[in-house]
Amino acid sequence: MRIEWTLALRYLRGRRLRALLTTLAVVFGVIVIFGMNILVPTMMAAFQSTMLAASDRVDLSVSQKSGESFPASVLETVRKTDGIRVAQGILGRPFNLPTDWFDRDPGTPDRVGTLSLLGLDPEDARAMRSYAVRDGRFLSRDDGAAAVVSASFTEPLGLKLGDDLALPTAAGVVRLKIVGIRSPRAVPGNEEVLVTLPEARTILSSPERLTSVEANFAVDGEEKRQEIRGRLMGLLGASYTLEAPSAGENMAQVLQMSRIAFTAFGALAMFMGAFIIFNTFRTVVTERRRDIGMLRALGADRRTVVGTLLAEGFLQGAAGTALGMVLGYLLAYAGIAAVSPMLGQLVRLSVGAPQVTPDIVAVSVVLGMGVTLAAGLFPALSAGRVTPMEVLRPSPRDAYYRRALGAGAVAGLVMVALSLLALASGNLRLLSLGTILFMVGLILLAPALVRPLAVAFGWLLALVFAREGTGTLAQGNMTRQPSRSAITASTTMIALAIIVALGGMVTSVMGSFTDLMRRSLGSDYIFVPPAITVWQSNVGASGSLADRLRRIDGVDRVSTMRYAMGVADLKPTMSKGPQPESGMAISILGIDPADFALVSYLSFSEGSEKDAYAALGKGRTLIANPILASSAGLKVGDSVPLLTPEGRLEYRVVGVAADILNAKIATVFLSQANLAADFHKNEDIFIQLNLAKGADPKAAAAAIKEAAREYPQFTMIEGRAYFEELLSLFQKAFSVLYVLYAFLALPALMSMLNTLSIGVLERTREIGMLRAVGSTQRQVRRTILAEALLLAAFGVVLGLLSGLYLAYLLVRAMAAMGFPIGFLFPWGGILAAAAIGLAFGALAAVVPSRRAAGLQIVEALRYE
């Protein structure tokens, strides 16, 4: 083995604890980046394979790009196409069932949460597929309320042939007689309830419409089949697709978002890791100056010296990356293990082991190793400049980075000034650049700030440690080597900046969302479907429920929301999420502007609220939510082509506004009249109502409850209670952040401990001298403690400043992505960061101060 590697290995082994702590800095970053980037794609792959499995055994499946229904005439078009042997039309949709629908027992988890209702022509269907029935019979054309289901559905629920199956529908509860039971379902996806096409059209109130047409070819050979596909697409037009509709698109988007967020967090952890590594290597070089000088005197050239340090970086980077990848894999595995029973039960989706792709391995390795080597490079190069003379000095010195003080401080000052200009500009790109400038600027400026800040805080210390002189001594120690103090403080700064920034973001998000929630869900009563935000599988109510509610004595206003899946023929400008080949998948919500304005709330960021509501419904107009507006670059007055069942139709943007429920999903709001005309949707899936002034709340509530009884798919809840329920969910979700705090705070503590301990080691002889001239052990301890607190306070000040800047950037970036939030000053985060910083400072002093106080005076004086 070459001498560089031998030395690197030996030095690492000689300083096991420090090597471990430095390596951990890499591990944390890699865990997050690797773990999240295999977890999320694995889940997405599982969703996609579900979609593929659902469309097996047919050659062709025609559907509307939006996923909504289309005219039954399409079936005839397909049938008449040359080369098609057989085709069938299907009208289907997923059905969310209310909680405890079958077992009526809140104590046990539900076996079935979502069904697919499929209406088909029994004869066409059997011409296409076998539909083997195990018990009973298949459907026949003259069946009425009859259904065929699978054994994997009936057995867990204890249903038998001839039993009634009750389903909540838009027209109230429908009962279907089970006439046939098929073999247990083998492929992933929802349990299917098969009914005749006319029955499905009644239940779903969609006369003369279909959601998909399946067909088999009469010809073989991929070329001929491609030719038929091409001809068919020409006949059907751009709003149709021959692939299975990509349901689960919303889920994929949410997953994608979380992946980006976690990657960003991983990058932050990496950045801090880089700083810790830099700091450690710098300390290592300082400590080993004599060893290095000796090596040089013995004839080692610069390359050997630099190579030894880089070899150490390589070994630590490799170990950290490998460990991070293993732990990240386990994290992903545990994450999947935690959610897969639930997914398996609800949607028969089986998520396999995490999938590791070569590119994510490559990214993790490049980042993990690259960050370590890059951070170690400067200290390594400076080690190469150590002269052989170093070995002959009486004691190691670290008057080393000092000469950067003058020029660095000026550069730092310029950077901070530029970053403040960026702050004033409000431009997001400038802000991101400004954040980096600000932090780097502070780091460069830090050595120059040591003295003034030490004096400022020293005054405080003098009060605390009065009459001991230890405060002054600590202050002197800190200002004697400004660069060393500055590096320690900078490490603290980065850790605290991240804590303050996260705190600031949480404060802003919580504050803004709470406000929006209170206003948009502030109605007296709310009818909530089983799945909020994943609207397409919810079964709504026909307009008669809302009408009945309106007639109740004491009810003032009723506002309803309707839903259609849609595709906007737009090119996303920044999102890289999975999108259909042409256009972006969006949620389309239908509202009645007059009722909506009074009962619910949209937070407008563009366009006036009054004008937008007035314009909605006059022609084809829409209100886009900020997520959509920002990802497609939409402004008021822009035209948005929507792929509707009626073809490609141009809508005009009359406002950009957010509500709380769809804040994370690209959404447009249309008038209910437009939704009915262009999308053939008229189910209410979300209902809000207000009571009249002076109404008897008890009587009204009873009447509302009575009206809701026929629509068990809704949960009726008081607006205030719903608001509180959502708020507590929200707070739970954010408690994850405390784990992230720990992830970032721990390595920061380690590096502070590290730096401080080394500071004491370096001054061993000096401490011996102090003891020799009569300092008590207590005085030595207090001096070290005072110095640690000074350093921590210094780091806290820098950390708060840059944390606030970073928080502002994060909030602005989220707002630009379309989240309806504004910046709120994070008092909580600031207090937490200050407390954590000072506590860590005191903690870091414990071991070194004990060590210093316990030094044998004679030994300490002899210490090299």
Place this chain on the structure above:
Amino acid sequence: MALIQAIGLSKVYGTGDTAVTALDHVGLKVEAGDFVAIMGPSGCGKSTLLHLVGGLDRPTEGTVAIDGQELNALPDAELSRLRRRRIGFIFQFYNLIPVLDAAENASLPLLLDGVRAAEARARGIEWLGKVGLADRETHKPSQLSGGQQQRVAVARALIAGPALILADEPTGNLDTRSADEIAALLRKVSGEWNRAVVMVTHDPRIAAYADRIVFLKDGKVVDETRLSADAAGNAASVKDRAEALSK
């Protein structure tokens, strides 16, 4: 040709008013196998002379040649190679690498020169035997006494087969007995193994082991004395001479 040929060496630290002349036009000539002690009071420039001769530092004026090779003209990498192969260093504070064991420390110059680890170790152990540390090869520096550590340093200085050993206060950190042992070892290095040894010391008893003593004062050579082979007998006269010169 002399092994060391130093002509008109000067070293000035600082500039202008704060300039300090550490060495003032000093010449030194050492032949193969010579054992030269450099003595003088603190600050007389003896260590500076050693650094310049060893190529650790560059002179302000004058030239040093080792084996006719002019050091001033060499780039850093060449100078490193020269130190690795032609010169062995011994320091006051031993300067062993704390994380390597005795055999590895002794064989460090070979390892730096690219010799295979097993071979380097074997030669390291061989040299440890020669300096009287046969059974200590796997000990870490922290497990060795000061005298033993300095023996490892001597083995390290000799292992690459250099013609010249430079020792800077090699006994400065040792008790009397260990100091005598190291001085005797250096005597053997020069006498039996035929390497030139240049040793800086302020201890007349140690200097008495040398063949020749160069006295420096205020950066200038003030005296040169040849000694007999009887170190114990020389000691008293060296002491008197040193005291007389430093007045």
